[in-house]
Amino acid sequence: MDDNNSNSLNASASQLEALAEVASIPRDDNGPVFSQPWQAEAFAMTLTLHAKGLFEWSEWAQCLAEEIKRAQSGGDPDLGDTYYHHWLAALEAIVVAKGVASESQLKQQYVAWDEAAKRTPHGAPIQL
Amino acid sequence: MTQQNTPDNDATNLADPNTDQSRQGSASQQLPREHHQHHHEHHHDHSHLDDTALRVRSLETLLTQKGYIEPEALNVLIDTYENKVGPRNGAKVIAKAWTNDRYRQWLLSDATAAIASLDFSGRQGEHMVVVENTAQVHNMVVCTLCSCYPWPVLGLPPTWYKSAPYRSRVVIDPASVLAEFGVTLEPHKKITVWDSTAEVRYLVLPERPANSEHLTEEQLAALVTRDAMIGTGLPLDSSLVSL
Numbered sequence: 001m002d003d004n005n006s007n008s009l010n011a012s013a014s015q016l017e018a019l020a021e022v023a024s025i026p027r028d029d030n031g032p033v034f035s036q037p038w039q040a041e042a043f044a045m046t047l048t049l050h051a052k053g054l055f056e057w058s059e060w061a062q063c064l065a066e067e068i069k070r071a072q073s074g075g076d077p078d079l080g081d082t083y084y085h086h087w088l089a090a091l092e093a094i095v096v097a098k099g100v101a102s103e104s105q106l107k108q109q110y111v112a113w114d115e116a117a118k119r120t121p122h123g124a125p126i127q128l
Numbered sequence: 129m130t131q132q133n134t135p136d137n138d139a140t141n142l143a144d145p146n147t148d149q150s151r152q153g154s155a156s157q158q159l160p161r162e163h164h165q166h167h168h169e170h171h172h173d174h175s176h177l178d179d180t181a182l183r184v185r186s187l188e189t190l191l192t193q194k195g196y197i198e199p200e201a202l203n204v205l206i207d208t209y210e211n212k213v214g215p216r217n218g219a220k221v222i223a224k225a226w227t228n229d230r231y232r233q234w235l236l237s238d239a240t241a242a243i244a245s246l247d248f249s250g251r252q253g254e255h256m257v258v259v260e261n262t263a264q265v266h267n268m269v270v271c272t273l274c275s276c277y278p279w280p281v282l283g284l285p286p287t288w289y290k291s292a293p294y295r296s297r298v299v300i301d302p303a304s305v306l307a308e309f310g311v312t313l314e315p316h317k318k319i320t321v322w323d324s325t326a327e328v329r330y331l332v333l334p335e336r337p338a339n340s341e342h343l344t345e346e347q348l349a350a351l352v353t354r355d356a357m358i359g360t361g362l363p364l365d366s367s368l369v370s371l
Contacts, residue, residue, distance in 0.1 A: 121174060
């Protein structure tokens with residue numbers, strides 16, 4: 001393993017310690033577990049933004065907790081299968097709250113990707 | 129759809145009869161990449177991203193544009209976790225097949241049911257087919273779509289698995305792709321490449337490692353790597369067991 005690689009692994013190891021503060025993340029003995037790739041993508045984006053100093057873990061934990069609370073009060077039984085949906089909502093919220101992107105920019109991208117998908121032949125890579 | 133799920137049958141019997149993508153053994157050298165052959169439930173001729181996928185992509189695009197994330201670095205991070213997606217259900221399936229011949233037969237004739245019997249439920253409608261490596265045949269799995277991958281059994285797909293070069297090269301020249309993964313097969317071995325579709329997902333049953341007779345099912349499962357179940361690797365050497 002080269003130095004770059006081990007550095008990135010060490011960085012994520014320290015981030016994982018920070019993750020311990022985040023309530024109820026689905027995990028096994030070795031760390032977080034994901035049931036679908038987008039969950040790992042959302043997770044990795046969050047780690048990266050934290051590493052860039054965009055927010056403290058305590059802020060993230062609070063943001064995520066608020067999303068989970070909101071979902072529960074909206075009738076989500078919160079059995080674990082919706083955890084990363086809350087995570088994604090929290091990520092969108094904190095990105096907007098920190099002024100990185102506006103809601104309308106997110107909406108624009110959403111529409112652009114949706115249209116890109118619809119004009120892309122099935123099986124071809126979807127590109128904007 | 130007729131399913132004759134023994135690996136010794138002609139490959140075309142295993143997949144949807146409307147596709148000929150599964151007939152991509154070493155005999156077939158052309159690139160049958162017509163995407164309508166991906167037989168989807170809804171027969172869409174265009175792609176579709178669901179709400180969640182669109183939101184994740186939107187975030188990724190914006191954060192990349194604004195310099196907060198680099199796709200390459202993100203992939204490295206994701207790769208760090210790719211072996212940690214869910215329990216290693218597939219490895220347990222393989223180890224059971226190695227130690228229990230009745231289970232092995234069941235797995236080869238009705239993989240969906242045999243896998244479900246271990247309480248590893250796949251996503252609804254997902255049809256699994258297990259292809260068995262033998263002294264004569266080595267199987268590899270490819271997919272033109274990142275959605276055609278049995279997450280519940282195999283975990284997260286590696287980044288390279290989704291890359292266009294891998295997908296096309298593995299069909300044209302599987303032996304050289306294998307060599308890049310550090311796998312050299314005996315020259316007489318035939319390589320069969322299976323293209324997963326939205327309806328049929330393949331899992332490779334590797335050959336049981338030599339000198340592993342004394343190992344328990346649990347120890348054997350530890351030898352089964354994700355790559356071995358895709359066919360881009362072989363199970364670990366039995367001497368590596370350290371339980």
